Amino acid sequence: MVAVTTVTRFAPSPNGPLHLGHAFAAIVAHDRAMRDGGAFMLRIEDIDGARSRPELAGEFREDLRWLGLAWRETPPQSTRxxxxxxxxxxxxxxxxxxxxxxxxxxxxxxxxxxxxxxxxxxxxxxxxxxxxxxxxxxxxxxxxxxxxxxxxxWHDERRxxxxxxxxxxxxxxxxRKDAPASYHLAATLDDAADGVTVVTRGADLFAATHVHRLLQALLGLPVPVWHHHPVLVEADGRKLAKRRGAPSLADRRHSGESGTAVAQALRAARFDTGISLSEYVDREP
Structure with missing residues (x-):
């Protein structure tokens, strides 16, 4: 019997720069795949209408290199x-x-x-x-x-x-009216097409897996396992967000900060003042 290779993915949307929360998610996915000698994939989710900024995809790649990560790239959502x-x-x-x-x-x-x-x-x-x-x-x-x-x-590795x-x-x-497939449909189809075997994502998306598991059953798609990790939150408990001006990885990178040091701090759960990990994130207004 042939063993199934572990495949994970990091799937950012190019509607704003990456921040520490994205870095943590990418590192969790990368390290989970490397633990099993598997593959870590990068997928650009670029179907968010006018909010998508194609030029940011290149910045994302530079950010991941800066963190010391290696990956394989899958076709972006706009091709699907x-x-x-x-x-x-x-x-x-x-x-x-x-x-x-x-x-x-x-x-x-x-x-x-x-x-x-x-x-x-x-x-x-x-x-x-x-x-x-x-x-x-x-x-x-x-x-x-x-x-x-x-x-x-469905099975979550942590719960x-x-x-x-x-x-x-x-x-x-x-x-959707303003874009093609919603997150629920697109992410489910993409993970199946990319051969993802372990879906790593933040605990704030834990509930969404109920819908994705249903879509897999309806569409005859393979069923991965999930790994819902804690998310980075600000001092007030809100998840780090681009729209609230969370410091970007690109700014840190251009300032000369060490990406490998940032990655090590994230792996050890040591963060900047005012940032911490949370297992659950309430839905934001």
Whole structure:
């Protein structure tokens, strides 16, 4: 029997520079693969509409070299749109997705308890088909999908066997108005296409795995194991974020700081003042 090589990935979006939180995620994925003599992959997730800045991909590569990491690069998401559309069409033909024209304000006003991604969608357009001419997203009919898939489980290396609970999200968006596939659909298809066997990502994305496991079952995709690591947070407990001006790796690199020293500090969980690790991150407003 041929042993399966461990394959991990780091998949940044070029909508802003990388910071220490990204460095930690990349190091976790890199070191997890190296532990087994496997492969660490870099995938650029560049389908975020006008927010994507292609020139940042080169900066990301320089940042990873500065940290002392080596990788193989997979095709960026912008080359995979045909596969995303084919998966959506497969689900549509089976009656598992539907068009939705509801605004965020309408959803917030009509929804019940909040879910991991925000207010749980109340199913308005599932019950009342919108105009075919109106701009729309495509949502997964969670109730119908889970009935077809049956009971599901998935394994996290740090927390063990988990029961699949995609219903926590309600009818998630799989295809967006302003960009192609949503994170849920794209990441699931990409990891399968890239042969990823261990999905490493922050604990703030733990709940998303329930949806991804369901999509794997519906689309007949291989099932990896997951490794949800702690995330870096600021003194107020919020996750480091580009939009709040977290110091970039590029700035550190250009200032002459040692990337290998930064990587060693991250591996040892020793951080700059005001930055710490957190196992859970509340959903930000």
């Amino acid at each position: 749109l045909t596969a995303y559309r084919a998966a959506l069409e497969s689900l549509r033909e089976r009656g598992l997705v539907y068009r939705c024209t509801c605004t965020r304000a309408e959803i917030a006003a009509a929804a019940g308890a909040p879910g991991p991604d925000g207010p749980v969608y109340p199913g308005t357009c599932r019950h009342n088909a919108p105009s075919p001419d109106a701009p729309a997203v495509w949502r997964l009919d969670i109730a119908r999908a889970t009935a077809i898939a049956g009971p599901l489980t 063990g066997l988990q029961p699949g609970r995609p219903e926590l999200f309600g009818d998630v968006v799989l295809w």
